[in-house]
Amino acid sequence: MSTRELALPVELPTGAASVPVTVRDADAGAWAMVALAHGAGSGREHPFLVGLAEALAPLGISTARFDFPYRAACRRLPGPAAHAVAAWAAVVTWARGEGVPLWAAGKSYGGRMASMAAAEGAIEPAGLVYLGYPLHPPGRPDRARVAHLTAVAQPQLFLSGTNDPFVQPVAQLEAAVASCRDAVLTWVDGAGHSFEVKGRRRAADEVGAGLAPLVAAFLRERR
Numbered sequence: 001m002s003t004r005e006l007a008l009p010v011e012l013p014t015g016a017a018s019v020p021v022t023v024r025d026a027d028a029g030a031w032a033m034v035a036l037a038h039g040a041g042s043g044r045e046h047p048f049l050v051g052l053a054e055a056l057a058p059l060g061i062s063t064a065r066f067d068f069p070y071r072a073a074c075r076r077l078p079g080p081a082a083h084a085v086a087a088w089a090a091v092v093t094w095a096r097g098e099g100v101p102l103w104a105a106g107k108s109y110g111g112r113m114a115s116m117a118a119a120e121g122a123i124e125p126a127g128l129v130y131l132g133y134p135l136h137p138p139g140r141p142d143r144a145r146v147a148h149l150t151a152v153a154q155p156q157l158f159l160s161g162t163n164d165p166f167v168q169p170v171a172q173l174e175a176a177v178a179s180c181r182d183a184v185l186t187w188v189d190g191a192g193h194s195f196e197v198k199g200r201r202r203a204a205d206e207v208g209a210g211l212a213p214l215v216a217a218f219l220r221e222r223r
Contacts, residue, residue, distance in 0.1 A: 037110025051205030055212035084113035105129035119148040127155035138165035161191025
């Protein structure tokens with residue numbers, strides 16, 4: 001197992017900062033890299049992301065798990081969206097030197113920030129993967145975060161649980177995905193926002209690992 005720890009410099013509106021990154025190299029012959037961003041309440045070491053990264057490695061996909069600046073500064077709440085976009089830009093710029101196509105992926109908040117960065121043109125990954133896109137706050141379908149998605153030019157994969165309170169009613173997410181230029185929606189039956197399934201106890205790393213085949217299949221299709 002090959003793992004690297006990096007600290008990438010990033011310029012924020014408030015000054016210089018750094019983005020800590022954990023790179024898990026593919027076991028052999030990497031043909032793609034996936035940058036993995038965490039959700040709002042966790043960090044790059046969350047077992048869900050670690051499990052996904054470990055499961056992608058034998059499939060020929062390297063990963064770069066990173067912390068947003070607020071997390072690196074030991075703050076609990078996300079900072080301005082501009083800070084997250086700058087972090088994404090720093091990671092994608094670094095990844096160009098790895099020599100394989102780079103895909104931007106994120107759990108919940110991390111994926112939404114990737115979509116905003118791509119919509120603004122701050123990053124140009126090969127495509128994007130959303131692990132539980134937070135379409136709206138639970139119980140507030142009137143506050144859908146969809147306006148920018150049509151501006152994303154790259155292929156997009158939305159992985160979402162049918163019991164996720166952030167995408168109820170599910171028809172709203174289906175309509176949002178249909179409005180995108182090039183997007184696919186894959187439902188995980190019975191899963192919630194963290195892809196947990198009621199009545200089925202699984203560790204978070206196992207849950208993350210279970211999504212690896214779906215992610216890898218989409219990347220292969222769009223190579």
